[in-house]
Amino acid sequence: MEPHSLDFKEAAKRALADTELQKSLSSFKAGFSLKRLEAIQKLPEFEGLRDEGIAIKQHTLAHLDFYLGRFAEKVEAAGGTVHWCPTPDDGRRAILEILRTHGAKTATKSKSMVAEELGLNEFLEANDIEPVETDLGEYIIQLAHERPSHILAPAVHKTKEQVSDLFFEHHKTRHLTEASDMVAEARQFLRPRYLAAGAGITGANFLVAETGSIVLVTNEGNAELTQILPKVHIVLATVEKVVPTLEDAATLLRLLARSATGQEFGTYTTLATGPKQIGDQDGPEAFHVILLDNGRSKILGGEFSEVLRCIKCAACMNHCPVYSVVGGHAYGWVYPGPIGAALAPNLIGLEEARHLPNASTFCGRCEAVCPMRIPLPKLMRQWREQEHEKKLSPPRFRLGLDAWAYLAKRPALYALATKLGIGALSIFGGAGRFAALPLASGWTATRDFPAPEGPTFRTAWKKARG
Ligand code: SF4
Structure with a gap:
């Protein structure tokens, strides 16, 4: 059964009792946060870079319609197509139409949280199109029929032994013990799938308005093969991913890599602009951008608008004491951790997501490490206030809070x-x-x-x- 945000408390209890999960989470805890710390200590101008990044995002969000319009013009001038999709339904329909028009029966995919928002794999399978995940973590969880538990490391909840068992079950080769052998085996199974795919579906870290380019960062190179080898490249992006210029994207990329994985720059940072041009040796013949809103334009200008500055680096969840013991699945929605808790009620409604803003100790580490300085505890507190006002919390809890407020005054x-x-x-x-x-x-x-x-x-x- 799919996890659900309303089951957070039960799911968290199960997660705490799951020894295999606790084993995976304990090895993950120190890794990302230590690497981030080392990377920013080596960059004296990190705080200044943060200011610049925030200014870029604030400016873009204040003129979002303008920059999205310019991005779409440039994509079309380069021979691509932009599909404006207000809802996930619109997004799914547009993707299916593109795939059917090109007769694609299989589609390779690189990691995309927007695809998770769309429930894309299930949708494609229901329409007789086979999705093939090419990011190693996504490939593992596709074999396990699970959802990502982290926005950068989707299979972080799995131990090496569990992955070995999974590969043995699906690949029918031999039981592997070394991670490098598992990587090699996955590569061997995926290579022919890239070549046979009718379409490649990728996400985008940024959309550049001045050139109509998409910017993609990976550490495996799978997104590059996904976008270059098939005849059709479909890009999935949400509206707040647009930035005005290439220079702005470069500033945000420096923040992203350090905050996410502690790297100075992602191993593969690729720009793609439209389909293959005359004289190009390779590249897709068709280039489509699915531009999904899914409630984000309603957040603009409101009390939760700062959440749209997010560059999906995952630093907040990597440093969250709650995420680090319950893992991502307990949150029951696409984006786990503090960013998920602040974003989810905007997109799926407070009734549905009301436990998530409560899944925080308010220690403030998420805000301290967020490269965009998003005041995540403040946003979660605002949701808690709304939860109280709308009487969504249990009566006993509300009574206690009201009594305390009466006395405090x-x-x-x-x-x-x-x-x-x-x-x-x-x-x-x-x-x-x-x-x-x-x-x-x-x-x-x-x-x-x-x-x-x-x-x-x-x-x-x-x-x-x-
Ligand atoms: S809220 Fe901040 S720390 Fe969390 S994913 Fe977004 S940018 Fe990164």
């Missing part, structure tokens, strides 16, 4: 209530901790609650100030 009453409460807890918490507490079973079910010690903060503060 009345300092004298608040002081009395905390004094009495702390006094009672101090008397009963003789052992320094509580193994069980009424109304706090969610906490005490898995850990002890510390008993208060010494004076309250207010008393200590008063004393310290004389």
